[in-house]
Amino acid sequence: MTFDDLLLPRVSPAEAAELASLASGPVLLPGDEGYDAECRTYNLNVPLEPALVVGAADAADVQAAVRFAARQGRPVSVKTTGHQQVRPARGGVLISTRRMKGIAVDAGRRRARVEAGVIWQEVMDQAAKVGLAPMSGSAPLVGVTGYTLGGGLSPVFGRSQGYAADHVRSLEVVTADGELRHVTPDNDPELFWCLLGGKGNFGVVTALEFDLFPVTSFYGGGIYFPGERLAEVLHTWRIWQADMPEEMSSSVAVQRLPPLPALPEPLRGAFVVHVRFAYLGPSVEGERLIAPVRAAAPALIDTVEETPCTAVGALHMDPPTPMPYYDRTTLLRAFPAEAADRLIELLGPGSDSPLASVEIRMLGGALDREPEVPNAVSSRGLPFVLFGFGVGASERGEFLSAELEEVMNAMEPWADRRRMVNFLSTEEATDSERLSEVYGVERYRRLTAAKKAYDPTNMFRENHNIPPG
Structure with missing residues (x-):
């Protein structure tokens, strides 16, 4: 949002009515019935107030x-x-795509075409009927389009297949001139490259087509250990993950869980270490591979078993309902014993950390390899992503942000300036200077040049913004 956006006049009822005569979906002004529902966000600290x-x-x-x-x-x-809303959109037009629910699964070609309002659980359920699975993320209620445009890190398929963006075949996008374009690597290679990794900067994607995989289940789940055993578990995991095949994906999270009745008794209000696994191979081999981590400490709960791909959300157990939170992320070039010890100091027993979760995910494998058709994803070649969040409303914002910064700053000796776009916090996603580091100089230069060609007035600046070069 710019200062000029705040000075934009209100949309008049007559102007809204004129647009409504052209649209089949609702056109709503502030105060209209349904306006608030369309503006609801997952992060309650980022309210939307469009014109x-x-x-x-x-x-x-x-x-x-x-x-x-x-x-x-x-x-x-x-x-x-x-x-992933990052600005309040004051003075702007909010396009809500949740009504665009078309899904077409082509079993023979192992592909799906989905419209902009589809969420991952819907694709998983449809694909499973014909023995296929998509490269969904850790949260099944997330929209397919935004996740994919930011790269898309699958906790099951990532290390063996790369990013979700690597498997997109075509996109349909409305650019700033109002034209609907069918974009492929052949008919518009530059826009195709920019859209996949460039987030929502180059238009409104109304549909996309992508690959599915002939997998129905994986050996996976999570093991919850007492937080007091963080040192043993984290160091065991750190050493263990270095020798894992690409078919194994894993992450570990230090969590202080809320006292919710929905949680089982051992986890309710508990301080825990949550280790997640997903292995694309025989269960007996997966059990053998994770045995060293299983033996690191006595478990509170162990849910690792043969799991249907439709239940991928059980891996991370991301909160399904909106909440107020602050978050930060960084990518790591390495995770040596010194880095683990620093995290244990900041997050372990006796630290009184107020953060709800700080997790580290192993990357590598196919996530490091350029796809057959290149794209703008900028995080290849880095072995770990670290992500943390704290739950609290705006009055706790300064405090929680400072706690998160302390953790991220502590990892600075092993951190890279690049970031995963989907993991950017509100502050990071709206800082144009930081975005040049997120993408790297050459990639960012190419993105800004394309932005000038496709969106010279920077119409699409309210989500993650790359300004025209």
Whole structure:
């Protein structure tokens, strides 16, 4: 959001009515019934207050909304589930895509075409009917499109297949000129490259087609250890993960869980270390591979077993309902004993850390390899991503942000300046200077040049913003 956005006049009822005559979905002004529901976000600390909401029912509605915004000089933000909203969108047009629910699974070609409002659980359920699975993330209620445009890190398929963006075949996108384009590596290689990894900077993606995989289950789940055994578990995991095949994915999280009745008694309000596994191979081999971590300490709960791909959400147990939170992330070039010891000092027993979760995910394998058709994903070649969040409303924002910064700063000796776009916090995603580090100089230069060509007025600046070069 710029200062000029705050000075934009309100959209008049007559202007809204004119747009509504062109759209099949609802067009809503502040105060209208349904406006608040369309603006709800996953992070309650990032409320949306757009001048106008268009509840797009199809690509034509998206075109009408973009053309309206262009005539009025308004920014455009896009929302499916609201997980990655980073600005309040004041003065702008919010396009809500949650009504765009088309899913077509082609079993013979092992592909799916999905519209912009589809969430991963819906794709998983459809694909499973024909023995296939998508490269969904850790949260099954996240929108497919935003996740994929940011790269898309699968906790099951990532290390063996790469990023979700690596397996996209085509996209349908409404650009700033209001045109609906079918984008492939052949007909527009530059826009294809930019869209996959460039997040929502180059238009509103209304549909995308991507690969599915002939997998129905994996050996996986989580083991919860007492937080007091953090040192033994973290050091065991750190050594163990270095020798794992690409078919094994894993992460470890230091968590202080809320006292929710939905949690089983050993976890309710507990301080725990949660180690997650997903192995794409025989269960007996997976059991053998994870045995050293299983033996690191007595477990509170062990859920590792043969698991259907439709239940991938059970791996990380991401909170399904909105909450107020602050988060930070970094990528690590290494995770030596010294780094583990520093995390134990900051997060372990006696630290009184207020953070709900700090996790480290192993990367590597196919995540390091450039795909057959290159894209803008910037995190290849780095073996770990560290992500943390603290739960609290805005009055705790300064305190929680400082705690998160302390953890990230402590990892600075092993950190890289690049970041995973999908993991960027609100502050990181809106800092243009930091974004040049997120992507690296050459990649960022290419993205800004493309932004100038496809969105010269920076209409798409309200989500993750790359300004025109």
